[in-house]
Amino acid sequence: xxxxxxxxxxxxxxxxxxxxxxxxxxxxxxxxxxxxxxxxxxxxxxxxxxxxxxxxxxxxxxxxxxxxxxxxxxxxxxxxxxxxxxxxxxxxxxxxxxxxxxxxxxxxxxxxxxxxxxxxxxxxxxxxxxxxxxxxxxxxxxxxxxxxxxxxxxxxxxxxxxxxxxxxxxxxxxxxxxxxxxxxxxxxxxxxxxxxxxxxxxxxxxxxxxxxxxxxxxxxxxxxxxxxxxxxxxxxxxxxxxxxxxxxxxxxxxxxxxxxxxxxxxxxxxxxxxxxxxxxxxxxxxxxxxxxxxxxxxxxxxxxxxxxxxxxxxxxxxxxxxxxxxxxxxxxxxxxxxxxxxxxxxxxxxxxxxxxxxxxxxxxxxxxxxxxxxxxxxxxxxxxxxxxxxxxxxxxxxxxxxxxxxxxxxxxxxxxxxxxxxxxxxxxxxxxxxxxxxxxxxxxxxxxxxxxxxxxxxxxxxxxxxxxxxxxxxxxxxxxxxxxxxxxxxxxxxxxxxxxxxxxxxxxxxxx
Numbered sequence: 001x002x003x004x005x006x007x008x009x010x011x012x013x014x015x016x017x018x019x020x021x022x023x024x025x026x027x028x029x030x031x032x033x034x035x036x037x038x039x040x041x042x043x044x045x046x047x048x049x050x051x052x053x054x055x056x057x058x059x060x061x062x063x064x065x066x067x068x069x070x071x072x073x074x075x076x077x078x079x080x081x082x083x084x085x086x087x088x089x090x091x092x093x094x095x096x097x098x099x100x101x102x103x104x105x106x107x108x109x110x111x112x113x114x115x116x117x118x119x120x121x122x123x124x125x126x127x128x129x130x131x132x133x134x135x136x137x138x139x140x141x142x143x144x145x146x147x148x149x150x151x152x153x154x155x156x157x158x159x160x161x162x163x164x165x166x167x168x169x170x171x172x173x174x175x176x177x178x179x180x181x182x183x184x185x186x187x188x189x190x191x192x193x194x195x196x197x198x199x200x201x202x203x204x205x206x207x208x209x210x211x212x213x214x215x216x217x218x219x220x221x222x223x224x225x226x227x228x229x230x231x232x233x234x235x236x237x238x239x240x241x242x243x244x245x246x247x248x249x250x251x252x253x254x255x256x257x258x259x260x261x262x263x264x265x266x267x268x269x270x271x272x273x274x275x276x277x278x279x280x281x282x283x284x285x286x287x288x289x290x291x292x293x294x295x296x297x298x299x300x301x302x303x304x305x306x307x308x309x310x311x312x313x314x315x316x317x318x319x320x321x322x323x324x325x326x327x328x329x330x331x332x333x334x335x336x337x338x339x340x341x342x343x344x345x346x347x348x349x350x351x352x353x354x355x356x357x358x359x360x361x362x363x364x365x366x367x368x369x370x371x372x373x374x375x376x377x378x379x380x381x382x383x384x385x386x387x388x389x390x391x392x393x394x395x396x397x398x399x400x401x402x403x404x405x406x407x408x409x410x411x412x413x414x415x416x417x418x419x420x421x422x423x424x425x426x427x428x429x430x431x432x433x434x435x436x437x438x439x440x441x442x443x444x445x446x447x448x449x450x451x452x453x454x455x456x457x458x459x460x461x462x463x464x465x466x467x468x469x470x471x472x473x474x475x476x477x478x479x480x481x482x483x484x485x486x487x488x489x490x491x492x493x494x495x496x497x498x499x500x501x502x503x504x505x506x507x508x509x510x511x512x
Contacts, residue, residue, distance in 0.1 A: 168473070204247040204259050208266065214238050216271050217245065217262070227273045231280045232258035251368045252320030253291070257283045291316035298329060302336040304355045308385040314365035321364050323420075331419050332358050338415035339408070348407040349390075356394035356412045359387070375401055400496065417460075417496065436493065443490060449479055461498040462487075468505045476501045 137143055142150070208214065218225045218238065225236050234249035236258075245262065249255045260283040265271050268279070295316030299307055307315075318329035336357030343353035363378030370377050375396060382392045394409040396402050404410045437455040444453040444462055449471045453464045464483065471479065480501045487497055 204255050206245045206247060206259055206262050206266075208243045208245060211243060213266060214245065217265075219271065219273075223273060224271055224276060227276045228258065228262065228280070231277060232261065234258040236262075252322070253287060253317055256320050257287050260286065291319070294319050294329065298333055299358060302333055302340070302354050302358050304336065304351075304358055307355075307359075311359065311362060311381065311385055311387075314362050314381070315358065317365040318361065323361075323364070326420065328361050328364050332361050334419045335360060335412065335415045338418055339411045342411050342415065343408065346407070346411075348411060352388070352390045352394070353408045353411050353415075355387075356391045356398075356408060357415055359391060360395045360398045360412055360416060362395070375399055436491070440487065440491060440493075440497070443486060444483055447479065447483060449475075459493065459497065461500055463500045463502065465502045465504065468503050471503060473503060476503055 136147075216224070217228075217236070219227075225238070228234075229236055232249075233251060233254045234247050234257075237246040237248055239246070247255050247258050247262070249258070257280065261276070261280045264279050264283070265276065268275070292313055293316070295312035295314070298315050299305070299312060315329065315332070318332055319327065321328040323331065336354045339357040340350045340354035342348075343350040359378065359382060361374060361378065362381055363374035363376070366381075367374045367377055375398070379392055379396050382395060390406060390408060393402075393405060394412045397404040397409040398413045398416050400413070404413060437459050440455050440459060440462055441453055444450055444464055449466050451465045451467045453462055455462050462483075464480075466476065466479065480499045484497075484499045487493075487499070491497075
């Protein structure tokens with residue numbers, strides 16, 4: 001039974017496999033046919049769409065070509081219109097230029113005619129001038145060149161006089177303005193610099209507790225006084241003056257050392273050569289320290305830095321030096337301050353002015369030890385310690401030994417004169433002062449051209465009035481120079497004297 005089923009199963013399989021294969025082939029063939037039909041349809045549709053798109057693009061290209069052609073045609077028409085207008089304008093301009101050319105030609109012809117007429121007139125004028133010149137020469141009995149030179153000389157004289165008057169007026173105006181500004185600057189500088197003045201002399205008086213101290217100072221056979229004089233270089237004058245000993249010497253530093261030593265010996269009471277030497281050594285060291293301190297204080301006060309230590313020491317020594325009773329250190333400080341203030345006011349170099357001011361009398365610190373004037377000594381010291389050329393020149397020129405070449409040199413010179421001339425700065429006896437003024441006036445009155453003269457400003461200026469009928473304005477300068485030379489050769493005076501010449505003419509009339 002089983003085999004029966006197996007047989008039918010096998011038979012069914014044998015029959016089903018070919019049938020399935022056939023059915024599968026039919027199905028695949030159907031699919032291929034359908035796919036081919038679909039592809040043919042797609043191709044056909046694509047072909048139709050491509051044709052349609054081709055037609056559209058062709059239409060768009062034709063439209064674009066048409067529009068472009070249209071625009072080009074329009075642009076060509078516009079260009080043609082512009083060219084046509086330009087041609088019209090050029091034609092109009094050519095017509096205008098032609099008209100102008102014709103007008104210019106006509107004017108040229110008129111100008112040529114007028115030029116010929118002017119040439120004829122000029123020839124006639126020259127003939128007339130020649131006739132007139134000949135007639136004038138005959139009447140005046142002068143040739144043309146002689147008359148011309150005479151006229152030029154007259155005009156030259158007139159112009160020279162007017163020029164001289166103008167220059168004189170301008171100079172007077174400028175001088176008045178300069179004097180006004182200078183007075184303001186100087187007064188401002190003096191107002192800001194109110195320095196005290198100390199009067200000293202070449203002797204120092206040391207007070208004693210009793211006259212018995214004089215014998216102890218002299219010592220046995222004068223050994224104490226000889227020791228003091230030998231070590232200090234100062235003369236001790238012991239006379240009948242009660243309870244006083246006088247120290248005399250030109251070197252103020254040595255005199256100060258002797259004073260300090262003597263006062264300490266008097267207080268100590270032990271007066272013998274060994275003690276004297278010890279006390280004098282201490283006094284010398286103390287004075288040296290004080291000199292350095294005063295030099296440092298002075299340069300700090302005038303705001304001048306980087307000065308060589310040896311120069312600072314010499315500046316301190318000036319405290320013990322006087323000139324006509326004026327303390328030289330205080331004078332130098334005042335000159336530096338005045339010169340610096342005036343330099344600030346007029347825009348000069350205030351640093352150089354102050355530096356030259358504090359150093360201008362540096363030579364007086366050692367003029368008792370070195371031969372020569374203090375200016376030359378100071379210049380050599382400044383060169384030795386490498387001071388600048390500007391400072392050295394200002395120091396050299398402050399007494400007019402050389403002509404000042406810089407503003408700073410002029411300011412130091414002016415400040416030096418101001419400091420020395422201010423009231424109370426220098427001591428001078430009334431008798432010598434009066435004699436000097438009288439001698440100055442008599443010296444000037446000896447000149448024939450002088451009518452009156454007056455010594456003013458403590459003898460630092462001589463004001464001279466000349467005889468206006470005998471002296472003209474041009475001679476004033478020569479007379480002033482002669483008087484100045486006469487004063488320099490015959491009179492001793494501190495600083496400088498200004499010779500001020502005055503010529504005055506007056507005209508008086510009465511209206512009735």
